[in-house]
Amino acid sequence: AQSVTQLDSQVPVFEEAPVELRCNYSSSVSVYLFWYVQYPNQGLQLLLKYLSGSTLVKSINGFEAEFNKSQTSFHLRKPSVHISDTAEYFCAVSVGAAGNKLTFGGGTRVLVKP
């Protein structure tokens, strides 16, 4: 079975500073990787995903994540955060053979301070 570990439960960061959210996974088969964002009292929104091809994937709002197979990681980064980036971020994996079932990490709460 696969598992996902998000090493930081909370990350305080000042506005316009960079942020990195760490995600490591374990799986015996190939995985597909996702980052979701959850704003307070809302459902999840897909931020970006890695299915195949280039290991660096980017979102439209400045986030990027790099798939590192040897490190079994999919860390999320943003070079300059905004107050509006305050949210909970979840890393998730899907195993092809199991269909599209997602296994989520514990989440990282990002608090952007002015």
Add this chain to the structure above:
Amino acid sequence: GAVVSQHPSRVICKSGTSVKIECRSLDFQATTMFWYRQFPKQSLMLMATSNEGSKATYEQGVEKDKFLINHASLTLSTLTVTSAHPEDSSFYICSAQSGPYEQYFGPGTRLTVT
């Protein structure tokens, strides 16, 4: 983009009663929908996979007689919490699959059992 709605957004019920939560894909058809449960400040846990026209597949440890899932059409799945108890209080989130590795999440339903 694809939109998934949930109704109600909040519900308070008395212990022993049943509650039905609806999940609808508004602008696409979804043969597969998923139901998740999220405890405060925790990650999402997959409860079951709902397939249109067939029985739901429940994750290990989820009581299928307590959490009844019906996927009656390609745009509607319902979760009924039967004989609810305070420990069933949680945030229930559904997602609908619009294509391979494309899941869209509803805004969630907060259930409080008194």
